[in-house]
Amino acid sequence: MKKFFAWILAIAMTLSLAACGGNNSDQDDSSQQGDTEAKAFELSGDVEFVCPFSAGGGSDLYARTAANIIGELGVLGGHTITINNKTGGGGAVGDAYTVTKKPDGTTITTYVSAQITSPMITGSGITYEELTPICNLAMDEYTIGVLSTAEYQTVDEFIEYAKANPGKITVGGSGSGTEDEVCTGLIELYCGVDLEYIAYDSSAEVMTAMLGGHINAGIYNPNEAISQYEAGECTLLAAFGPERISVLPDVPTFTELGYEDVQFQQFRGIFGPGGMSQEAIDYWCDIFSQVIEHEDWTEGYLATNGLTSKFIVGADFSTFIDNEAAKYEAVLDALGLLAA
Template sequence: MKRFGKLSLLFAVAFCIALGAANAIAASKYPEKPITVIIHAGAGGGSDIFARTMAAAIEKERILPQPLVVENKPGGSGGIAFAYVAGKKKDPYFLVTAVTSFLTTPLMGLTPVGLKDFTPVANFAFDEYMLMVNTKSKFKTAKEAIDFARANPKKVTVGGTQLGSSDSICTYLIEKAAGVQLNYVVFNGGGEVNAALLGGHIDMAVANPGEALELYKSGKVRILGVFQEKRLVGAPDIPTLKEQGINAIYVQNRGLCAPAGIPADALKTLEEAFLKYTKTEAFKKYCKDNMLTEAYMDSAAFGKFLEEWNGKYAVILKDMNLIKKK
């Protein structure tokens, strides 16, 4: 009996080793279990829609052999989600949504992790930004508004979300480009900004097309210009700010990042899968519905993009007095 016990122990050990070996072989066949996509914001927001649409399409079109599981970890301007995913070092089964806050939250010192703790995986699209006024506003063009603002410093109110957000950065870019001083009013969310604009409580608002276009189509707001080099394909009658002499260019990226140091083959699999996804009808429809500009970038290109904007944001945020001096 004793011998049998020893034998079975030996067998068990051998079995475990065999299992481990099998695991090692299977590891090259990434993914062998579902991949978790952590959304850095709450349900129903832009990043949530982005990730859920993607997960549904990838499963439906069988782009990956395993499903993507979507999980919201909102809070701390995205910091909670970023720290959580960065902590999964080298694990290719975790991805996190990356938009502006992916760079600005670490820069503002709100989370201990930063760009170096992640592997950029892919970028999918850009959110465009627009400057709009109530239809009843006396400002017919961006130039008129800026001329007025130049003559009356800090008199023109601009609504947007939390300081450090895309909205606030857009406002800052206008101030820099036109050499004016605006009065930025912070609201809790895009909906509240729109309500304040419609009620005539603020003069202008920064919005992305997803939030603004329905109000524009129904004639409630006038869009003075887009923060882009060229006019938008979906809205060719709206001028850019640049053609009105205000050189303010801004886009928000929509991408995914993984923890730093994931295996190269896993990264390759993900890149291929996401490139395939950007060719699907579901993705095209998502971009059209949400007025996004398609902009796929692979890991290397996305990494370069993030580096470049990280530098730009560092300057902007420092100028806005949002980077703590240590």
């Protein structure tokens, strides 16, 4: 009888140990699965953050702000992130460079409205369908500025002068086929004037040309002209957005001045090379979701430069881009700027 009970006890202990071993195995498998999911995507090297516009411009500013925050957050698994300005052609040069890179997540690029409109106008270059949309970060505003010594210091005076001197007013902007040219075209189309648009490589060059008296006006993001405006060197006639800009509260909008159709805002997004995996896209969306919550972004970038936060990811961002492209195409067609 004692041997029988000993045998039963031995079996029970064996089953108990087996059960414990099975539970540990399940936990190990679950842990390994969790680790696998957490490590579904990892960068294979350092990150190249392409900016298709010159240092000091609007795209360069948001690229460097974001890169600095990413570096401070330390979220790249020990890898670095470096800005590479590939300028020219209203973003065409940078896009042509980005499209050649591996879609492994180690290359991302700033992406704005001009990179959609430029191929529409020139009939060449990389279209947005050839790249991978990742996310949108913010909406930027536009203004038109003139010298503070110019004889036209209001929109009405500017339009009156332009009508009396058709083709004589030169308006500078950064690149051909960019948002700057679209803004200029909107004034022509809806205010009934004939302006001469002159393309430069950067907004800094536009401001230099205007201050030097080589052009009559320029199209600027707030951060590109606020210093000269506050110094009294230039007058910002109006803003193109639907509401006044927070950092330029004294500058009226075309809308409130009675020119409702002269309205434009620029999106500021992030794209990558074509063919990026969903895992790589999600990886960068997660990182930028942390960037937009950082104080250096909300207070140091958005508030200081008068931008509006607008974070869009995934299918919503792809839909947003398609809608923006359709809108730009319609405007450019009305202006006669679409490539034949």
